[in-house]
Each structure stands twice: as structure tokens, then as C-alpha cells.
Amino acid sequence: MAFALTVNGVRYVVDVEPETPLLWALRDTLDLTGTKYGCGIGQCGACTVHVNGRPVRSCSLPVKAAVGATITTIEGLSPDGTHPVQLAWKELDVPQCGYCQSGMIMAAVALLQRTPAPTDDDIDTGVTNACRCGTYYRVRQAIHRAAALMSASPSRSAEDKR
Amino acid sequence: MTPKMDRREFFITTAAVGGALVIGFGWPRRAEAVDVTTPAAPWYREPSVPEINAWIVVAPDDTVTIRIGQTELGQGVWTACAMMIAEELQCDWSKVRGEYASANRDAREQAPAWTLKNPAGPKPAPTDPRGGGGSGDLPATNERVSWTGVYRRMSTHRSGSVKMNLYFYQLAGAEARERLLLAAAERLGVPASELTAKDSIITHAATGRTVRYGQVAARAAELQHPHPETIRIKSAHEFTLMGTERRNLDVPSKVTGQAVYAIDVKVPGTLHACARACPVWGGDVKRYDFNAIKSMPGVHAVVQFPRPDAGLIRNRQFSGGVAVVADSWWHAKTALDGLPVEWEYPPYTHLDTGNMQRALIDAMKEPGHVIYQRGNVEDAMARAARVVDATYDVPYLARARMEPGNATALVTDDRVDIWIGDQSPQETRFSASQIAGVPQENVYVHTTHLGGGFGRNGNGPQAEHAVMVAKALKGRPVKLQWTREEDWSVGTTYRAMGAAHIRAGLDADGYPIAMDLRAAADSNAAAPERGLTPPAYFVPNLRVSNHFGKFHVPCSTRRATGSPSNVFFVESFIEELAHAAGKDPYEYRRELISRSTIVFEEDWLKALDLVAEMSGWGKPLPEGWARGIAIDDRRNNREEADVCTICAAVCTVSVSKAGAVRLERVDVAFDEGFGFVNPLSVRKQIEGQVAWGWNDAMHQAFTVKDGRMEQNNFHDFPVSRMSEYPREVHIRFFRTNHWLEGVGEEAMSQIPPAIVNAVFRITGKRVRSLPLRKHDLRWA
Numbered sequence: 001m002a003f004a005l006t007v008n009g010v011r012y013v014v015d016v017e018p019e020t021p022l023l024w025a026l027r028d029t030l031d032l033t034g035t036k037y038g039c040g041i042g043q044c045g046a047c048t049v050h051v052n053g054r055p056v057r058s059c060s061l062p063v064k065a066a067v068g069a070t071i072t073t074i075e076g077l078s079p080d081g082t083h084p085v086q087l088a089w090k091e092l093d094v095p096q097c098g099y100c101q102s103g104m105i106m107a108a109v110a111l112l113q114r115t116p117a118p119t120d121d122d123i124d125t126g127v128t129n130a131c132r133c134g135t136y137y138r139v140r141q142a143i144h145r146a147a148a149l150m151s152a153s154p155s156r157s158a159e160d161k162r
Numbered sequence: 163m164t165p166k167m168d169r170r171e172f173f174i175t176t177a178a179v180g181g182a183l184v185i186g187f188g189w190p191r192r193a194e195a196v197d198v199t200t201p202a203a204p205w206y207r208e209p210s211v212p213e214i215n216a217w218i219v220v221a222p223d224d225t226v227t228i229r230i231g232q233t234e235l236g237q238g239v240w241t242a243c244a245m246m247i248a249e250e251l252q253c254d255w256s257k258v259r260g261e262y263a264s265a266n267r268d269a270r271e272q273a274p275a276w277t278l279k280n281p282a283g284p285k286p287a288p289t290d291p292r293g294g295g296g297s298g299d300l301p302a303t304n305e306r307v308s309w310t311g312v313y314r315r316m317s318t319h320r321s322g323s324v325k326m327n328l329y330f331y332q333l334a335g336a337e338a339r340e341r342l343l344l345a346a347a348e349r350l351g352v353p354a355s356e357l358t359a360k361d362s363i364i365t366h367a368a369t370g371r372t373v374r375y376g377q378v379a380a381r382a383a384e385l386q387h388p389h390p391e392t393i394r395i396k397s398a399h400e401f402t403l404m405g406t407e408r409r410n411l412d413v414p415s416k417v418t419g420q421a422v423y424a425i426d427v428k429v430p431g432t433l434h435a436c437a438r439a440c441p442v443w444g445g446d447v448k449r450y451d452f453n454a455i456k457s458m459p460g461v462h463a464v465v466q467f468p469r470p471d472a473g474l475i476r477n478r479q480f481s482g483g484v485a486v487v488a489d490s491w492w493h494a495k496t497a498l499d500g501l502p503v504e505w506e507y508p509p510y511t512h513l514d515t516g517n518m519q520r521a522l523i524d525a526m527k528e529p530g531h532v533i534y535q536r537g538n539v540e541d542a543m544a545r546a547a548r549v550v551d552a553t554y555d556v557p558y559l560a561r562a563r564m565e566p567g568n569a570t571a572l573v574t575d576d577r578v579d580i581w582i583g584d585q586s587p588q589e590t591r592f593s594a595s596q597i598a599g600v601p602q603e604n605v606y607v608h609t610t611h612l613g614g615g616f617g618r619n620g621n622g623p624q625a626e627h628a629v630m631v632a633k634a635l636k637g638r639p640v641k642l643q644w645t646r647e648e649d650w651s652v653g654t655t656y657r658a659m660g661a662a663h664i665r666a667g668l669d670a671d672g673y674p675i676a677m678d679l680r681a682a683a684d685s686n687a688a689a690p691e692r693g694l695t696p697p698a699y700f701v702p703n704l705r706v707s708n709h710f711g712k713f714h715v716p717c718s719t720r721r722a723t724g725s726p727s728n729v730f731f732v733e734s735f736i737e738e739l740a741h742a743a744g745k746d747p748y749e750y751r752r753e754l755i756s757r758s759t760i761v762f763e764e765d766w767l768k769a770l771d772l773v774a775e776m777s778g779w780g781k782p783l784p785e786g787w788a789r790g791i792a793i794d795d796r797r798n799n800r801e802e803a804d805v806c807t808i809c810a811a812v813c814t815v816s817v818s819k820a821g822a823v824r825l826e827r828v829d830v831a832f833d834e835g836f837g838f839v840n841p842l843s844v845r846k847q848i849e850g851q852v853a854w855g856w857n858d859a860m861h862q863a864f865t866v867k868d869g870r871m872e873q874n875n876f877h878d879f880p881v882s883r884m885s886e887y888p889r890e891v892h893i894r895f896f897r898t899n900h901w902l903e904g905v906g907e908e909a910m911s912q913i914p915p916a917i918v919n920a921v922f923r924i925t926g927k928r929v930r931s932l933p934l935r936k937h938d939l940r941w942a
Contacts, residue, residue: 016492028490032419033425034418034419038565043877044881086417128884130883132561133236134851139884
């Protein structure tokens with residue numbers, strides 16, 4: 001069946017079964033491979049994308065439920081890695097293996113949109129992605145750093161809402 | 163120096179990956195149409211300008227491409243290996259980019275004879291006038307790997323990326339630098355000896371004239387050095403780039419989603435495979451019914467594959483299975499879920515964690531394999547004022563890297579291509595050659611980044627599975643992708659389950675005069691003696707033995723191999739002795755280490771004192787809080803080995819009255835030998851190991867029932883999140899004067915016993931069986 005999806009501001013039509021997880025439509029049909037498969041059961045968060053601005057585990061969302069929604073993936077965050085969260089991530093050299101980091105960054109961006117100056121407790125409850133390398137120490141620092149960058153240049157914080 | 167390359171490597175590697183960007187409304191282009199090069203794809207390519215040597219290409223714009231034989235799986239080798247070369251090349255670090263070396267070229271081309279042996283020998287002192295180098299020669303060659311090919315050691319294990327490779331990486335950089343200097347000398351009409359090189363600029367000091375590397379690189383590629391065997395590499399004290407903190411070269415591509423892992427590879431025309439193997443290791447397929455699924459969407463075929471040849475996968479036993487092949491992975495997985503399969507079970511279905519644990523306990527009643535002995539344990543035990551006796555156990559553990567195993571393979575009559583994040587491309591080259599029946603010279607391993615490895619999980623049988631399935635579908639690329647469940651139940655190897663029974667006799671002052679330490683493990687365990695040869699705490703009458711239960715579970719080198727089990731046993735037991743003696747656990751350890759016979763006893767005390775000071779050891783804490791301490795080093799024999807990494811940790815823990823444990827703060831004192839390559843990467847490795855130690859202590863266990871693992875995804879094998887990571891982590895490095903064994907796993911084993919020791923001080927409950935979450939830790 002054909003489904004119209006709006007991803008990173010571009011309208012696509014994908015021809016898949018309605019129950020196909022959004023994750024696989026993004027990765028295998030649209031070649032947006034920045035979003036990763038980790039567990040397939042909505043646990044680890046490696047597949048986190050934004051659906052209407054909210055972080056969603058795309059391995060557990062059927063394509064049919066994403067029709068009409070505004071979807072943002074890591075590729076849509078910035079064309080060149082200059083979103084404040086990406087800048088903070090590079091400054092603090094956060095990733096190790098990096099596999100979970102697309103999802104981690106998408107969760108952090110969503111948190112900062114809801115809570116522009118998060119406390120450590122906000123971060124604990126707002127970012128629930130798994131990182132097996134254990135980059136949490138730098139993730140926390142980078143979220144605080146990104147919050148500072150975004151408050152210094154507020155226009156950037158709206159980037160993901162286009 | 164450059165061999166004639168098969169042009170197809172160029173074609174396939176450049177055509178393999180792409181992001182098909184579709185503007186506006188329309189049908190996305192299918193993978194068949196993709197033909198663009200994505201720079202984030204990290205594998206080897208033929209350069210567009212001549213290389214200087216097999217490791218280094220300098221472009222006219224001064225961009226330096228460094229070929230890397232090690233695989234980046236989060237430990238920072240992509241950067242560290244480039245730093246070892248750039249240190250000698252003396253190029254502008256901001257112009258360096260990485261690319262994986264070619265295992266195919268390594269099969270076709272030998273390393274020059276003059277590069278095979280370091281004239282300074284193994285482990286040169288940091289000021290050795292003959293030059294620097296690594297901690298030793300490469301291990302003996304075997305039929306799978308020669309280590310004399312042009313890229314020498316394309317393995318990423320044994321913490322060897324620096325200690326084993328330093329010599330040949332430095333030499334590659336030095337040889338290229340010397341040839342750039344010769345080319346510049348020719349261009350400027352001056353002797354090379356009057357030139358200096360720094361930051362990609364060659365300067366003739368007397369005249370002030372300069373040339374850039376990019377201006378002379380093409381000429382350097384043609385020139386040969388007249389006496390390459392005279393090229394000296396820097397000793398550690400001469401390093402200027404190594405030892406400085408450098409952000410990792412792969413990080414920018416990992417914050418945009420552009421970094422290419424094997425799971426992201428798209429080869430035109432690919433079929434997708436989802437595999438399932440018999441859940442009891444050593445089993446096979448009895449029958450399956452393709453008719454039940456063949457009309458499902460996109461289904462192309464079912465391929466049955468045999469048990470992988472154990473000789474190809476370091477003697478681990480896996481199962482035979484089936485793979486459904488379809489036009490997309492989701493179609494393949496959906497069909498596999500509906501495929502009726504009957505298994506031929508091996509004779510291990512009676513095994514479960516309970517009877518396996520009893521087998522280990524029984525094994526410890528036998529004399530076992532004695533790995534250390536001094537004095538007379540039983541005589542001294544009989545004289546003891548008091549005997550302390552404890553039994554511990556630890557479960558099987560998976561590495562749980564985030565990227566489930568996968569590989570894309572294309573097999574034809576005379577060639578194999580495989581795209582994979584692989585910790586040992588040379589071994590995979592051998593495997594593919596054996597399975598497909600083509601010479602190794604015709605196997606092309608296109609290496610990608612790997613989504614975690616943690617001790618050779620990037621060496622699972624995913625490569626063998628993919629080649630076996632692709633062989634059945636010759637001429638079509640096949641991407642085989644395990645589900646998470648398949649990765650954990652039959653695709654991975656495990657840290658061995660284990661147990662220990664330790665008995666000590668104490669003198670009237672509470673110090674041990676006798677100890678009988680029996681450590682048991684699955685007989686497939688990796689390095690079951692690690693940390694026990696001997697324990698660093700002096701006991702005049704000591705016997706240490708390994709005991710084994712023979713099981714069928716494939717075990718291997720999970721991060722830190724035998725250390726997390728053994729350090730949990732020893733560091734818990736020494737704490738029990740300190741408690742029995744009524745002494746402070748830090749002071750008690752200090753006393754027994756200062757009596758020790760081990761090499762580097764002073765450095766152990768340095769680590770222990772430093773971490774005590776850092777953590778505020780002995781200072782008051784709120785009710786329900788306590789500190790726990792633990793220490794370990796990594797080496798083969800503590801009374802002889804001079805290559806060693808020492809680390810001590812203090813965990814500050816809180817336990818609520820309801821029994822909820824929190825890791826509040828971790829202090830780590832870590833051995834820096836006479837210097838790291840990239841201290842930033844070491845810091846990151848230690849930060850990550852704090853999470854690993856916490857998970858080992860608190861959450862993780864694989865249990866066996868009916869001969870198979872009971873856990874198969876993150877819901878029943880938890881990995882901690884942000885909320886459980888300590889808010890405070892303090893890391894300090896201390897100087898010693900020895901070669902380091904490694905930096906990626908030496909801070910992990912201390913965390914569980916330090917936590918358990920703190921939990922005891924709060925609750926009075928001594929946990930001897932991990933993980934902690936099994937236990938009721940309420941206290942009043």
C-alpha cells in the first residue's frame with residue numbers, strides 16, 4: 001500500500017505494508033539510515049525520531065499511524081551538523097561507538113524544546129535511551145552546554161519545529 | 163610499491179552506499195539506482211592521487227588520508243592509530259582523515275622486510291636512543307593470519323591497538339616524512355638534512371623558504387628512500403602530538419547520522435536475510451516448511467545453513483539454522499516469524515543455571531588446576547586464630563553492543579565481497595575464502611565502523627552466516643541482519659558463569675596466614691586465571707586453583723575477560739577479612755599490599771592512596787551512604803610481568819531504607835604508564851566502564867533453561883540509562899614507568915565489588931551472588 005510521509009520537510013510516498021514499522025520505512029525505503037535498529041521492541045531508543053515534535057521509538061510505530069504527521073530524523077536536524085545539540089556533542093566529544101547517538105541526540109533535542117533549561121533531574125526523566133558504551137556523563141554535560149548555546153541564540157531552538 | 167589493484171574494488175566500494183535524496187513529491191529511488199559515493203563510508207578506496215606508502219596519501223590540498231588497520235567500535239582507535247602515524251609524519255592534525263586499510267591488499271602484498279622487526283626490540287624505554295616502539299612483537303602466525311602482510315595486524319582485540327602496533331604505525335609515518343623531505347630537498351635544491359618538517363610545512367631555515375606537503379607529495383610518492391632501515395622512530399619522551407587530548411575523528415559523522423555502520427550499507431541489487439539458528443548451541447535444523455511462507459510479501463527463498471566450522475570462529479560452537487531471504491529485511495523477518503522450523507537438539511537440553519551452578523560447586527571440591535602455590539596452606543590453616551569461608555557466584559553476561567550482528571556479502575565463482583564492521587578482517591578474509599572456496603587474494607572485506615564490540619563481539623559468526631547464505635545465492639548481494647533476539651540467543655558469545663570458594667585463616671591481628679582460593683568457571687571461559695596469579699595481598703601460605711564445569715555455552719573474551727569475576731571474588735573476600743579483623747578496608751588492603759611479593763607493589767600503593775584521597779575516604783557521609791573500595795591490575799603474572807595497568811576505584815553508594823541502591827559518585831585512579839596516546843579517549847573509556855561495572859553489579863544476568871538462554875532483549879537484560887549514571891565521576895591519572903597492558907577495560911572490574919562493599923557497610927548485608935537486583939536490600 002502507498003502511504004504519504006512527511007520527513008524532514010519532504011513529502012514521500014512509500015509502498016509498504018501498513019504494519020511496517022516506521023523505522024524500516026525510513027531506513028530501507030527512504031535510505032535515511034541515521035536512525036538505527038537496536039531492539040525492535042521500543043526499549044533502547046536507538047530508533048528515536050520526532051513525530052509532531054515528540055520523541056517516538058520508530059521501531060514500534062506502524063507506518064499507517066505516521067501518515068499525516070511531521071517526522072524529523074537526525075538527517076533533518078541540520079544540513080551540516082550545526083544544530084546546537086550537535087555542536088555541543090562535538091565539543092564534548094560525546095559519542096564512542098556512536099550507534100545509539102542519533103536517537104540520543106533526537107531525545108535531547110526534544111527535551112530541550114520542552115524544557116529549554118533542564119535540570120539534572122529533567123535530563124534523567126527526559127532522556128531514557130540506552131547507550132551501551134556508557135556515554136551518559138558527557139551526554140549530561142552536552143545537554144547543559146546545548147541549553148546554554150540555545151539560550152544565547154534563541155532562534156536556533158525553533159529549528160526542529162519547521 | 164603499489165600493486166595493480168583489481169578495478170572492481172574501486173567500482174564496488176564507490177557504488178555501494180548512498181543516500182538517495184528525493185526532492186519534493188515522488189517515489190523514492192530504489193537502492194538499484196543509487197550510485198553516489200558517500201564520504202562517510204569509511205572503507206578503503208584507491209586514492210585519486212599516488213600514495214606515499216600503503217598507509218598514507220597526501221593530496222595536493224594537504225589533506226592527509228591515513229589507512230587504519232584497527233576497527234573503530236567506540237574505543238577511539240580511529241583517532242589513536244591516526245595519531246601514531248601523524249606523530250611521525252608531523253603533518254597538520256586538522257587535515258587528517260581516516261580510512262580503513264584493505265584486508266584484500268594485505269593478502270596480496272607483503273610488508274617490506276625491513277619493517278618487520280623493531281631494531282630497538284620490544285618494550286623500549288621511553289628514552290631509548292635507538293628509538294621507540296611497542297610492547298612486543300606480534301603473536302605467532304597461524305594458518306588464518308600471517309601478520310606479515312602490508313597492513314600487519316588488522317585485529318582489534320587484546321587491547322593491542324597501541325601496544326602491539328605502535329612500532330609499525332610510527333614507522334609508516336616516519337618513512338613518509340623522510341620521503342617528503344627528500345622530495346622537498348630536490349625541489350629547493352638543498353640537502354634534506356637542512357630541512358625541518360612541522361604541521362605539513364617543510365622549512366629551509368637558512369633561507370626561510372618553505373614548501374607544503376601537498377606540493378611535494380606526488381614526487382615523494384615516486385622517490386624511494388635510499389636506506390629505509392636507518393629511519394629512526396621517536397621514543398616516548400619525544401612525542402609532541404601523542405599525549406595531547408584530541409577529539410575523535412569519527413565524532414562529527416556520528417552526530418549527523420552519516421557515519422556508516424555495516425547495517426547502513428546498501429549494495430545495489432541486495433536481497434535481505436533474517437536468520438534463526440537452533441537455540442541450543444550445537445543444534446541444527448531438522449526440517450522447515452518453506453511452503454508455509456513462500457507466498458508472503460517479498461519472499462525470495464529460504465536458505466538452510468550448517469553449523470559454522472568451529473575452526474573458523476576460534477573453536478566456538480554455534481548452531482545451524484535457516485535464513486529467509488526477501489526483498490526487504492522487514493519482509494524477511496515477518497516471513498521468518500511465520501516459518502515452521504523443527505530443531506535437531508544437541509544433548510544439552512537438560513542443562514539449566516541451577517544444575518550448572520551445582521556442577522561448578524562440585525568441581526571446587528576437587529583439587530582443580532593449581533595456578534599458584536606457596537607455603538603449606540593446610541598446616542597454617544590449622545594454626546589460625548580464626549577461619550573465614552565464603553562462596554560467591556556470577557552469571558553469564560552478554561556484551562550487548564547496540565548494533566545487532568549483520569553483514570552484506572556477495573559471492574561469485576571467483577570472488578567474495580563482504581561489508582562488515584569486523585574486529586578481525588584478516589580472519590574474516592580467511593573464513594570467507596574457506597566457505598566460498600576462493601583464494602584469500604580474491605576476498606574483499608570492506609570495513610565499516612562497528613556499533614560496539616566490547617571484546618570481539620564484532621567477531622561473531624555473522625560474517626560466516628552471511629557468506630554461507632550469499633554462497634547459496636551466488637551473484638546476488640545478501641544483507642544478513644540478526645534480530646536483537648537472535649544476536650543475544652545464538653549469535654554472541656558470553657562471559658562465562660563462575661563461582662568461587664575462598665577460605666582464609668587469620669592470625670591474632672586479623673591478617674591472613676593461609677588462603678585456599680578456588681575459582682570455578684565454564685570451561686570455555688576466557689582467561690579464568692586473570693587477576694589470580696597471585697592476588698596482590700600477601701598471604702604466606704597460599705593456594706590458588708581453577709576449576710571447570712564442561713558446558714556447551716559459547717564463551718569468549720567479553721570486556722576484561724576473567725577479571726570481572728575474579729576481582730569480584732577477591733575484592734569482596736578481602737573486605738570480609740578486613741571486617742572480620744575489625745580493620746578499615748583501605749588500611750587493611752594497604753598493609754597486605756605493602757607486604758606483597760608482586761612487581762610494582764609501590765604503584766599499587768600509589769593507586770590506592772590516590773583514590774582514597776580523591777574520594778575523601780574516612781570523611782563522614784549522610785546516613786544510608788557509604789564508600790566501597792577496590793583495586794586491580796591487568797597482567798599475566800604479577801611476580802614477573804612488566805607490562806601492566808593498575809587502577810583503583812572508590813564507589814560512593816546510597817541505599818534507601820526500602821533497599822534502592824544508587825551509585826552517587828565514583829573516583830578512579832588510573833595508571834598512565836609513561837603516557838597515553840590520547841588521554842581524552844582514555845577518560846571516555848573509564849567513564850563508560852563506570853556504567854559497565856554498575857550494570858554488572860546491579861542488573862545483568864543471563865540464565866540457562868532447557869539448554870538455552872532465557873533472556874533475549876533489553877527488557878530482560880537491562881542496560882542502565884541516564885538516571886542511574888552517577889552525577890559525579892572523578893578520574894585522575896598517575897605516572898608509573900611501565901608499559902601499559904591497555905586502557906579500555908582496566909577500570910571496570912573494581913566497580914562491582916566496590917559497590918557491594920559499600921552496600922554491606924550500609925545494610926549489613928553481604929551480597930555474594932550477582933547481580934544485586936536479586937537481593938532484598940531493605941535495612942532498618
